[in-house]
Amino acid sequence: MTLASALIRAHIRERLAAALALPIVALAASSIAMAGEPVTIRIDNFTFGPETVTVAPGTKVIWINGDDIPHTVVSQTKLFRSKALDTDDRYTFTFDAPGEYPYFCSLHPHMTGKVVVKAPAG
Amino acid sequence: MHDPTDPNDDPTRPSRRGALECMVWAGTGLLWTLGGGLPRAVGLERALAAEASPAPFSFLQISDSHVGFNKPANPDALGTLREAVEKIRTLPQKPSFIIHTGDISHLSKDREFDDADQILRETGVPMFYVPGEHDLLDDEPGRAYLDRYGKGSRGAGWYSFDQNGVHFIGLVNVVDLKAGGLGNLGAEQLDWLEKDIAGLSSSKPIVVFAHIPLWTVYPEWGWGTQDGARALALLKRFGSVTVLNGHIHQIIQKVEGTIAFHTARSTAFPQPAPGSAPSPGPMKVPAGELRQHLGIASVSLVHGNEPLAVIDTPLAG
Ligand SMILES: [Cu+2]
Numbered sequence: 001m002t003l004a005s006a007l008i009r010a011h012i013r014e015r016l017a018a019a020l021a022l023p024i025v026a027l028a029a030s031s032i033a034m035a036g037e038p039v040t041i042r043i044d045n046f047t048f049g050p051e052t053v054t055v056a057p058g059t060k061v062i063w064i065n066g067d068d069i070p071h072t073v074v075s076q077t078k079l080f081r082s083k084a085l086d087t088d089d090r091y092t093f094t095f096d097a098p099g100e101y102p103y104f105c106s107l108h109p110h111m112t113g114k115v116v117v118k119a120p121a122g
Numbered sequence: 123m124h125d126p127t128d129p130n131d132d133p134t135r136p137s138r139r140g141a142l143e144c145m146v147w148a149g150t151g152l153l154w155t156l157g158g159g160l161p162r163a164v165g166l167e168r169a170l171a172a173e174a175s176p177a178p179f180s181f182l183q184i185s186d187s188h189v190g191f192n193k194p195a196n197p198d199a200l201g202t203l204r205e206a207v208e209k210i211r212t213l214p215q216k217p218s219f220i221i222h223t224g225d226i227s228h229l230s231k232d233r234e235f236d237d238a239d240q241i242l243r244e245t246g247v248p249m250f251y252v253p254g255e256h257d258l259l260d261d262e263p264g265r266a267y268l269d270r271y272g273k274g275s276r277g278a279g280w281y282s283f284d285q286n287g288v289h290f291i292g293l294v295n296v297v298d299l300k301a302g303g304l305g306n307l308g309a310e311q312l313d314w315l316e317k318d319i320a321g322l323s324s325s326k327p328i329v330v331f332a333h334i335p336l337w338t339v340y341p342e343w344g345w346g347t348q349d350g351a352r353a354l355a356l357l358k359r360f361g362s363v364t365v366l367n368g369h370i371h372q373i374i375q376k377v378e379g380t381i382a383f384h385t386a387r388s389t390a391f392p393q394p395a396p397g398s399a400p401s402p403g404p405m406k407v408p409a410g411e412l413r414q415h416l417g418i419a420s421v422s423l424v425h426g427n428e429p430l431a432v433i434d435t436p437l438a439g
Pocket of ligand 1: 046105
């Protein structure tokens with residue numbers, strides 16, 4: 001192993017350790033989900049629950065419809081749009097960029113929710 | 123023979139309020155008769171008993187058949203639609219046509235539309251449709267609906283026609299819904315409506331039908347139409363306006379000036395009364411009671427310039 005490749009490896013190890021450690025601290029401090037851990041939003045009784053979730057960039061968000069009536073998950077800024085989700089159907093979207101992502105059900109537009117993407121503090 | 127336009131003429135006929143309560147409890151069907159300015163409703167059993175009463179013209183409303191629905195609230199929505207059609211065939215007065223106020227299918231699948239069409243064809247009378255939100259769930263939303271039912275319509279499927287001196291207007295309020303909002307007609311449709319009725323005499327009876335209630339029933343559950351008031355304002359000058367809606371799977375009726383509002387039962391599953399449950403989702407009732415909550419509606423015109431009379435008919439009970 002050359003000195004250069006050893007240095008690179010050490011650097012990668014550090015970055016990995018940092019990537020693993022930071023979100024855990026953030027999770028404890030402000031309940032921002034760790035990137036890599038998918039976050040689930042349940043649709044029950046015509047409600048997105050929780051209505052607002054805050055996640056780290058790169059987090060995969062999964063919506064699961066628990067109602068006997070189909071719902072959709074539609075971004076208010078047209079960033080994402082699910083098909084109609086029948087009972088127990090899922091829709092997944094990965095949020096990369098920080099920002100606020102309001103969404104609603106296009107069939108029952110009084111159903112609204114929001115995903116907040118925020119880099120963990122620290 | 124009694125005068126069906128005079129509520130005092132027939133001592134056995136319930137008062138208007140009484141009839142409404144009766145409808146609410148009877149649960150399954152709605153027969154509309156155009157009878158003297160305002161719609162009037164009687165239970166199905168009364169409709170069947172009223173064989174002798176004259177009604178030169180009547181039509182039927184059917185709604186929310188949700189073909190394809192098979193959840194606990196009704197494992198066989200296709201079967202109850204079939205029962206509704208059977209009920210229609212036993213009505214003493216054959217309706218001139220049937221208006222379906224949407225949610226024909228549950229998930230807009232070809233197979234669901236096919237099944238619905240095949241059963242509804244057995245009524246033997248012409249069908250007129252407007253879409254519900256469940257009919258626009260295909261990949262290109264509304265394509266399947268318009269290909270099947272949209273002939274001669276505009277935009278997302280709105281149209282009008284005349285029958286026996288009554289002007290019928292089918293509106294679409296389930297397209298392009300806005301976050302946090304209610305049903306939506308949109309500017310293009312409202313412009314069309316304004317032109318459509320521009321030349322009509324104010325004495326012409328008007329029947330408007332759309333899926334979601336055009337008036338605000340319960341906004342917390344989305345039961346209303348954002349710009350419905352604009353459509354109703356355009357119709358204010360008419361002496362008799364009847365608004366027929368579906369979507370909420372129960373009978374709710376009110377009269378405001380010359381405008382009578384009525385929502386029909388579903389043929390598939392009931393939904394809870396506004397605010398009486400955590401959500402407007404399908405209401406599970408004991409299996410033996412389901413058919414009391416499902417039904418059809420019949421409307422007849424008795425005299426040209428008088429209100430429509432409505433009869434709600436449950437599938438059972
Ligand atoms: Cu929904």
